[in-house]
Amino acid sequence: MAAPEPRENPELLGHAAAEQALLDAALSARLHHAWLITGPPGIGKATLAYRFARRLLAGLPASGNSLWLDPASPVFRRVAAGGHADLRTATRTVDPKTGRQHREILVDDVRAAAEFLHLTAIEGGWRVIIVDPAELLNVNAANALLKVLEEPPASALLLLVCAAPGRLPATLRSRCRMLRLSPLDDANMNRLLARYLPDVSPEERPRLLFLAEGSPGRALRLADEEGVAVAKLVDEVLAGLPRFGTDRAHGVVDRLGRGEAGFPVFMELLLGRLSAVVRAGARGRADPEQSRLLALRPLDAWGEVWHALSRLADETERFSLDKRQAVVSGLALLDGP
Secondary structure, X not given: OOOOOHHHOOOOOOOHHHHHHHHHHHHOOOOOOEEEEEOOOOOOHHHHHHHHHHHHHHOOOOOOOOOOOOOOXXXXXXXXXXXXXXXXXXXXXXXXXXXXXXXXXXXXXXXXXXXXXXXXXXXXXXXXXXXXXXXXXXXXXXXXXXXXXXXXXXXXXXXEEEOOHHHOOHHHHOOOEEEEOOOOOHHHHHHHHHHHOOOOOOOOHHHHHHHHOOOHHHHHHXXXXXXXXXXXXXXXXXXXXXXXXXXXXXXXXXXXXXXOOHHHHHHHHHHHHHXXXXXXXXXXXOXXXXXXXXXXXXXXXXXXXXXXXXXHHHHHHHOOOOHHHHHHHXXXXXXXX
């Protein structure tokens, strides 16, 4: 069973406090005009944003502790279909020349949304803009959004969904009320995995839960992209250090296959493992395997390896470079000095 898109999702698990904060602010009649909803990717930020938007557009309840709206209601159905006249989304659009999504949210997309805010609400209530993901606003788009935040129209609400608020200009962040969402606990993660990934074996489920780090979205993506198998491959790579070797690196490439998904998942999980090693070393809490890796080179050198691998992964995706060669190059960076 596929998970619904955020605009179609009637359920939100694990974020009752954040939901209550939005509802309390709305019922107080002192609702701030801009909210920055932050937290790791895939934990429900966009789902919460659409949930709040629907509730405002449909009318607030007299009391209560939930923003839930009946999926059968006309407002819910129009939002789910992308057809509500008083809701707009600023997100990455498709380049008509290439047929691919732009890597950033462009200034024209923000300007179109800003013009919409200055119109009279079709249904006589709020006008809402959801910016998702806000960390991908380019410089001009961020400046255009800042102008809206500096002089917000009446009965207008901006919801910025952002996994990396540090990438936003400080002037933009300062004009938003921040609402941080935390990763889900194991109980809620297990509920969602049971619902959306019922075919995951009992042997793989604990590892998938561990790899997901409290993010249902990440769990679904890793399950779809054989993340547990790739994680085992990452384990083998790290266990083979300090001398992994070119021949074994090519073997890793062959096991990843020629599909597009293998490379980003492998690099994501490898970077995650190295990040955990560095954090554990800095805090003096390394487990035996982390301690073995930390003995191979100084802590700051592992940090440099992480940054080099991160650049390699980003540039390979950004410039459509050879992913197989990028894996070989990346594994060469791990070999001992």
